[in-house]
Amino acid sequence: MVYASQRAERLTDYPVRQGQHSISGLSSGAFMTVQLHIAHSRQFVGAGIIAGGPYRSAESYRGGALLAADAFTLGALAIGMNPLIPAMAPNVDDLVGLAREVERDRLIDPLDGLAGQRLYIFSGRSDCVVSPAVVGRTRDFYARLGVRPQDILYDGDVDAGHAIITDNLEDSPLAANRPPYINNGRFMQSHAILRHIYGDLNPPAEHPAGRLIRFDQREFFDGERRASMSEFGYAYVPSGVLAGEAARVHIALHGCKQGYNYVNYVRGLPDTANQPPYGNRYITTTGYNEIAETNDIIVLYPQAEGSDGGALQNPDGCWDWWGYSSPTPRNPDYYSQNAIQIRAIHRMLARLTGDDR
Template identity: 60%
Template sequence: MANTSSDVVQLGEYKVEKGKSSVSGLSSGAFMTVQLHLAHSASFAGAGVVAGGPYRGVETFRGAAPLAEDAYELNALQLCMAPLLPELAPDARRSLQLAQEAEQAGKIDPLSNLRDNRVYIFTGSKDSVVQSSVVAQTRELYRLLGLSDANLSYHDNVPAGHSLITDNPEDSELDLNQPPYLNNGGFMQSHRILNHVYPGLNPPAERLSGRLLRFDQSEFLNGQQACASMGKFGYAYVPRAVEEGAPARIHIALHGCKQGYSYVDFNFGREDIANQPPYGNRYVTTTGYNDLADSNNIIVLYPQACGSDDDQAQNPDGCWDWWGYTSDEPDNPDYYSRNAVQIRAIHAMLTRLGG
């Protein structure tokens, strides 16, 4: 086990290799992974997308509702997750066009940074939450961005439900589509992601040497806590060798909906504390990222989204914002750029750590 304490610490700076960071996520964390990867491509060497769609996919069909903000949400719930026909999934070419527009407007880093990146993409063949036709468009987007097939690791033949896969006997059966969205498939998917992004890693540590740190995320939100829908705390795993000065890389691991440490159900806009699911921080401690990171001098950053259901942010399931709920301009939401509140906060955490 990692050394932990009840202290809330301030993130420190380490000897991090610039431009060698990476990011991965499941579900809403996967959609956010793509957004963060494109927005700050200069910072990253690769990404892992598990059940996530292409960049700005909610803007595929603006005619879904009379009001633009309703169209974004409807597209998120329908076309970007479970389109009735594969042809209705968000189109990679439209996604590329929107990315190019954001680049020309100076809202994201140059897309040319991505060409040599290594990206792992996965969709379970039993996933009924984010269907495989949507994830296939994510692979096509990265192809259009210039990534070679050698750098793209795409998997769609595992009979998994909507989940990050582990080899933990305590986790759900492989084909299930239900919280906490951690399914036992006999392998650690986090290891496959990191091994693809960083070829030649050492085997995972049998015993963790480092510390799991708890830090206050509000420091990175510039007073926008009310609309950010992010938890009070975030976490970071720091191997002992890194704390002692060894060169490091950083991996950002983004949980999916209903997976943050502070997730609770909402009933009629109020937190249902009495029926809080016992998911805790399993995404932080049981998904295998720390074991492989420990033996390879990788810092793992675990930002945390939280549920909210009020007039500031309607996000009861604690999802990352990939359709615009954090924006104060609902007709033209800026959820995908370097200036988006969640992307800005996560990148500030990465910068603080040295990446």
């Protein structure tokens, strides 16, 4: 006998306000936010990017290594994340060119759909993982694609480390650069993101009365190992939506080392005997659910999973923004509608909105 509490639900559809969806993420989740936002821009009205670089920034420099996969990994590290100086950060003109190329090939939505969208972009002044110079290029990239300056809220003034910011007392100090990358800065960054995207919102609920759903993610990526995605995903459905109110959907993407089943690798081995204490913290403590509850916003939390050794090198459970999940490393597709992770998350969105019927 299988108890109901031991089963993952099948994700189902809800009444929604079409074309009113949005997405946000931290770190690799922010890089993925940019890729997914650009790939399916017609689905969204805005995005929140915390410490993320511009579209296809890992492909800034093919000359970094003989093998393409090596060059893109090195490009992600040396140019897309932590360039020594701002002049070594990704070249926006080149990346706009790459975006236009895939638009011509119809691998992403037309880029003119970005005009009028609202963007929240954040870089902590003490971020040692993704350089503020790189995040600044994300703002420039969107501006070059037609997003108006007044629609971009760029915040680079807070002395924060690499983290999503909360007002939880037990989270790390604001300037820290360490897992679980959730720092206490006396404000809820998730609320700032959603308020910038949607305008005035109702104050957050103290106790969300909706449902946090655990669903089986595997059907969305056909169980393929190269997706590097976990067995379960999560979604918060507000009580109003459960009662029949039309919802907007917000996709919240965690960063590296933040998935629910992330296990640290010690000397190349998963440290299963000492599971880190965070697990579901990105889903339950970052403030998304509280503000979603009072504003009829469904929050979708897809989950990436780590894997070390062998062909799939993603030990930290990062979202793919440099090509590790591509079937042919020489010609990566992680940025297009065909990318296995983008396709999976888009299918989840289509299920929630009923577009997959």
